[in-house]
Amino acid sequence: MKTLSRFFSTIAILLLFPFGSLAQGPENVIPVPSEIRLGKGTYVWQDAPDIRIRRVKGMAPESYELKVDEKGVTIKYSDNAGEFYALQTLKQMTCDGKIKTIACCEISDSPRFPYRGLHFDVSRHFRSIDFLKKQIDAMAMFKMNRMHIHLTDAAGWRMQIDAYPRLTEFGAWRPQETWKEWWNGDRLYAEEGSEGAYGGYYTKEELRELVEYARERYIEIIPEIEMPGHSEEVLAAYPELSCAGEPYRQGEMCIGNEKVFTFIENVLTEVMEVFPSEFIHIGGDEANKEHWKKCPKCQQRMKEEGLADVDELQSYMIRRVSRFVESKGRRIIGWDEILDGGLAAGATVMSWRGTQGGIDAMEMGHDVIMTPGRYCYLDHAQDAPFKEPESIGGYLPLDSVYVYDPVEPSMPAEKLHHLLGIQGNLWAEYIPADGHAEYMYWPRAMAIAETGWSRPENKDADDFRRRALSALDHLKGEGYNVFDLENEYGERKLAQTGL
Ligand code: ACM
Secondary structure, eight states: OOOHHHHHHHHHHHHHSOOOOSOSSGGGOSSOOSEEEEEEEEEEOOSSOOEEEEEOTTOOTTOEEEEEETTEEEEEESSHHHHHHHHHHHHHHHTTTTOOEEEEEEEEEOOSOSEEEEEEETTTSOOOHHHHHHHHHHHHHTTOOEEEEEOEETTEEOBOOTTOTHHHHTTTEESOSSHHHHHHTTOOOOOTTSTTOEEOOBOHHHHHHHHHHHHTTTOEEEEEEEESSSOHHHHHHOGGGBSSSSTTSOSSBOTTOHHHHHHHHHHHHHHHHHOOOSEEEEEOOSOOTHHHHHOHHHHHHHHHHTOOSHHHHHHHHHHHHHHHHHHTTOEEEEEGGGGTTOOOTTOEEEEOSOSHHHHHHHHTTOOEEEOOHHHHBTTSBSSOGGGSOOOSSOBOOHHHHHTOOSOOTTSOGGGGGGEEEEEEBOOOTTOOSHHHHHHHHTTHHHHHHHHHHSOGGGOOHHHHHHHHHHHHHHHHHTTOOOOOGGGOOTTSGGGGTTO
């Protein structure tokens, strides 16, 4: 059952990943496991603990069983991720081996959804690679498995693209440091290295290293390249891709221009060389389609392709890009606006404007990730706005994230397999500093993690809060800047003011 080398590699993994909660048994574990049977007695953790570990055929993906008896710990697991998650649970139970006496118990655990994601907006404010790695560590602890990086937007392009160097020489920099000042000013860009230029981008080498760091923790990084809207920085760097042919005129690429498709295919080819993810996110949200109505090239495209309106024009673009991505063996995700004008075959929908877009897409046989703003937008203030840092507005306390259930009564049962999971999004317009972003994620990302992993019948808001307080103590000890849940104003009337 156990080989010596397996034993030592397990210990090495335990030492490698610096996490665990303060619990002596499974009572503090986040996300709450599927089944816990408490036993009698304890196991006293030895300097050379007795862990028997083996792979078992036929178990569900990512699942594991963990048994603690007076003699030691036995782990059965389905696949490498299942083994990793068993060790995360054990590390939470033993606080990384700091707690020497653990309660005898048996745990059977498997995820409710295969997709448990967290979103990072590195365009509005550039984030360091170290920051991203630190969040990956915490995500792994809570068994999250997708990191969605919003790499491009008006506020800055963040990935080195060899074929289009102006994207990062110019499109990645701006004169103002905060998004707010930039947005309220002239929204100009700046040359890299010019005085006061703020921004940044990741080299391919840095991104490859990040992908590998995440992969070792069973997290897939999903890159997002926005199109056709939210693309002011692209059009400032390469004005010929806009309908006007000039910079600073619009945020949407010209769909009538073949050069735009050449650009997208070249960019996505480089993106797919760096990111091996199953999914490539191509945005698709909030395009202002007015320019296309007046653009002769877009009008010509609509005529030639028999497109009835500008929604169909955008849909034409998304379908074409989707076919390109699929030809490389990948799949696209788009925000739910990609439903407008007709959904591309094989596209996965990220439902953010509510859940109806996701439900409609499921009914059409498409995969869906739920991230409705009402529950999953972590850029809203998490407590009484007057005591919180400035935010985009709204109020989304931990409890409100936690109560959300992605499965709704109106969803057809036979389509539920299309519901891949849930994601928390943190747009960063009002979040200049890495530490501030961290504060917005934790603890609310733990609620997303538990909703994505745990059985709904095992969820309990009060118990979750107790466990979250314990996990926050641990994160604080590890140097995370977390929200002070203990002193939350919560549902008191004051929390609702100043929205
Ligand atoms: C979005 O929040 N615009 C996807």
